[in-house]
Amino acid sequence: MKTLKLYLRLTLSFLAIASAQADSDSEIRIGSKKFTESVILSEVITQHLQNKGLTAAHKDQLGGTRLLWKALLQGELDIYPDYTGTIIYEILQGEGISSDADIKAALARQGVSMTDPLGFNNTYALGVTPSTARKFSLENISDLRQHPGLRFGFTNEFMDREDGWPSLRDHYQLPQTTVRGLDHDLAYKGLEAGSIDLIDLYSTDAEIAYYQLNVLEDDASYFPDYRAVILYRTDLIDRDPKIQSYLTQLGGIISETEMIKMNSDVKLDGRSEAEVAQSFLKVKFNTLSKIEVSTRLDRLISTTSEHLFLVCLSLGAAILVAIPLGIWGARNSTLGQVILSSVGIIQTIPSLALLVFMIPLLGIGGPPALVALFLYSLLPIVRNTLSGLTGLPIDVQESAHALGLPASARLRLIELPLAARSILAGIKTSAVINVGTATLGALIGAGGYGQPILTGIRLDDTSLILEGAIPAAVLALLVQWSFDFVERTLLSPGLQIKQESNS
Amino acid sequence: MIQLRDISKSFNGNEVIHDLSLEIPQGKTVVLIGPSGCGKSTLLRLMVGLLWPEKGNISLFQENLSKDNVEKLRQQVGFVLQDGGLFPHMTAVQNMRLMADYLDHDPQKTEQRIAELCELTHISADMLKRYPSELSGGQVQRVALMRALMLDPQILFLDEPLGALDPLNRVSLQEEMKTIFSQLGKTVVLVTHDMGEAASLADLIVIMKDGYLLQYDTLSKLSSQPADPFVTEFINAQRKPWQRLEDQIK
Structure with missing residues (x-):
């Protein structure tokens, strides 16, 4: 009974910590997609609002359009920048909208407002290296029809957007079949290395000039305008009516040249988005926003604490749930099969998909990542608890019965201690997997070691990637070692002697 | 002390104990013996409720064994398995x-x-x-x-307690057990397939074959008045080699 109470209390406190994390305060949350321009724009918006004395926080590089749009509708985010073409073809797809007024009306029906364009147009374009352009004499997109063998590499979002590859292909009657989806920041590398011949570009990408790429002319006027705008929840005005005017101040102030320059400052010169945004705002508004310059150590401390938070909480909850499930399953083989296959099915859902499934339920940030990690941690623990208990030698099980111990005492005194090695091994497996999977949490704003990895990939900065990858590997090793230690101290010497003489 | 009335037990539809009745008196050492698969270990497990019969009933200390009192009754008996069954x-x-x-x-x-x-x-x-x-x-x-x-405990159940030991250890522990049983005066039910062990330890012997009780008697009665030709066959088959040699010389 005492154990049960302690167990319940532990479970409750885990839930309490998790939900405290979910509690939102009154800060204004600005999101950005996981490409540099979006991060810079959101940084500009965030600093601008902060300069006006508001509490604003930038949830950076969260993912793609759908994820941010969902988060905005859910109220997980209050503001994020997007592009008119994307809004028409991706968010409001199929509604047959063309004018800004139509967009505004359609968005308003969902409780979202849109500012006037920020100034520049960042359209999609297709780019090739100068040598490819010369070799196949490519100038226009329609020239591609003559060269079906060209290998295309497109961002995953472009691959299945309504304004993306499928309708571009139809529009231009393009014959190419070798089309791969890949990360935009890696696409430039692939192009340079010659493993692909053509990629999609954002016309304000700094790399276009850097790699001296040839941009193919959209001669059949396929691509729409992608003018940058700010989307915000209309109810934001209820919180502070002035926010609308602050956001309006940003209308029309960023020219295409300025945007390319800012992208280049970050991606090619290695300045931080915050610095670049600060310089921009200083020029435009003569304000000096306060930005935190974080050292590598600061970042390491904060990513470590975020990562540990994710791992410890999700693993702790998984242990508390999975061991009883395993015990329950061991008592009844039919039930055991049902439990094992249910947690097994969860395991087959790709981790990224599981994270995204969680967003409608739990928003972005810590909670969805915690729940996803928790679900992933169940299988190894359940399976090992179940097999540890059902695999006990018959003579031991018989003598536990024959002594006259009731079921609860058998479990506590005999069965669990004997299955401890197997259960611990399950927890260890879960923990190591958890440390690795938690890096994906950064994709939905949960932070952790995935954050520098994600930023590093985006900025093509190996040292930043290592800043996340090395601690993650070290943490996995530490987890492994600490479980070996726990095993040595917790496991009865009687079982360890047996192990040694067997080996 | 222990009473089994009309016990039948099946595994997966195969009956392995057929309508068996047996009464074990207080303070005696009773050995259940028979060839492998005769049901002797099953019978022992039925007596402590590790298995349950489809038919018939079992009582210990004049109390009918049921799922409600099995834990209480087990605490009043001792049980030793072939491999000891110690918790590692x-x-x-x-x-x-x-x-x-x-x-x-x-x-x-x-x-x-x-x-x-x-x-x-x-x-x-x-x-x-x-x-x-x-x-x-x-x-x-x-x-x-x-x-x-x-x-x-008043009753001690042993399932081939010497089965896993080498011959030397076997003999010495057998002697010790004999002394211990006689000192303690407990009711003992012991399963073995070794006639020598039975002869040395038992007050009464139950000979089983194919789930039937063939004869329940003292060793001398089994030898002098066998109830079934198999009883004689089983006793003779298990005689010590030198005894068989003696028979041949005669």
Whole structure:
């Protein structure tokens, strides 16, 4: 009974910590997609609002359009920048909208407002290296029809957007079949290395000039305008009516040249988005926003604490749930099969998909990542608890019965201690997997070691990637070692002697 | 002391005990013997409720064995398995005192009882600090016997307690057990397939074959008045080699 109470209390406190994390305060949350321009724009918006004395926080590089749009509708985010073409073809797809007024009306029906364009147009374009352009004499997109063998590499979002590859292909009657989806920041590398011949570009990408790429002319006027705008929840005005005017101040102030320059400052010169945004705002508004310059150590401390938070909480909850499930399953083989296959099915859902499934339920940030990690941690623990208990030698099980111990005492005194090695091994497996999977949490704003990895990939900065990858590997090793230690101290010497003489 | 009335038991539709009745008197050592698969171990497990019969009933101490009282009744009997069945994560002494501690017995009395049992089985208190994996086969069986005797049960069940031992250990532990049983005066039910063991330990012998009880009697009656040709066959087959040699010379 005492154990049960302690167990319940532990479970409750885990839930309490998790939900405290979910509690939102009154800060204004600005999101950005996981490409540099979006991060810079959101940084500009965030600093601008902060300069006006508001509490604003930038949830950076969260993912793609759908994820941010969902988060905005859910109220997980209050503001994020997007592009008119994307809004028409991706968010409001199929509604047959063309004018800004139509967009505004359609968005308003969902409780979202849109500012006037920020100034520049960042359209999609297709780019090739100068040598490819010369070799196949490519100038226009329609020239591609003559060269079906060209290998295309497109961002995953472009691959299945309504304004993306499928309708571009139809529009231009393009014959190419070798089309791969890949990360935009890696696409430039692939192009340079010659493993692909053509990629999609954002016309304000700094790399276009850097790699001296040839941009193919959209001669059949396929691509729409992608003018940058700010989307915000209309109810934001209820919180502070002035926010609308602050956001309006940003209308029309960023020219295409300025945007390319800012992208280049970050991606090619290695300045931080915050610095670049600060310089921009200083020029435009003569304000000096306060930005935190974080050292590598600061970042390491904060990513470590975020990562540990994710791992410890999700693993702790998984242990508390999975061991009883395993015990329950061991008592009844039919039930055991049902439990094992249910947690097994969860395991087959790709981790990224599981994270995204969680967003409608739990928003972005810590909670969805915690729940996803928790679900992933169940299988190894359940399976090992179940097999540890059902695999006990018959003579031991018989003598536990024959002594006259009731079921609860058998479990506590005999069965669990004997299955401890197997259960611990399950927890260890879960923990190591958890440390690795938690890096994906950064994709939905949960932070952790995935954050520098994600930023590093985006900025093509190996040292930043290592800043996340090395601690993650070290943490996995530490987890492994600490479980070996726990095993040595917790496991009865009687079982360890047996192990040694067997080996 | 122990009564079985019209017991039948099946595994997966195969009946392995057929309508068997048996009464075991207080203070006697009764050996269940027969060839492999005759149902002797099954019968023993039925007596402590490790298995349940489809038909018939079993009583211990004049009380009908049921799922409601099985735990209480088991605490009044001792059980020793072929491999000892010691819990590998506990030392020998922890194994012994597990039930006493679980039932909140006076620790001082428990210590005293352990000392008595050490004397009875010739095991040193030092030896008891070891884990089962550090003990020899004979020591494991002694500890298992001590664990079974810990709560001073009225009945002792043993399932081939010497089966896993080498011949030398077997003989010496058999002699010891004989002394112990006679000293304690408990009701003992022992399963074996070794006629020599039965002859040495038993007051009464139950000969079983294919789930039937063929004869239940003293050794001399089994020999002089066999109820079935198989009884004679079984006794003779198990005679010591030198006895068979003697027969041939005659």
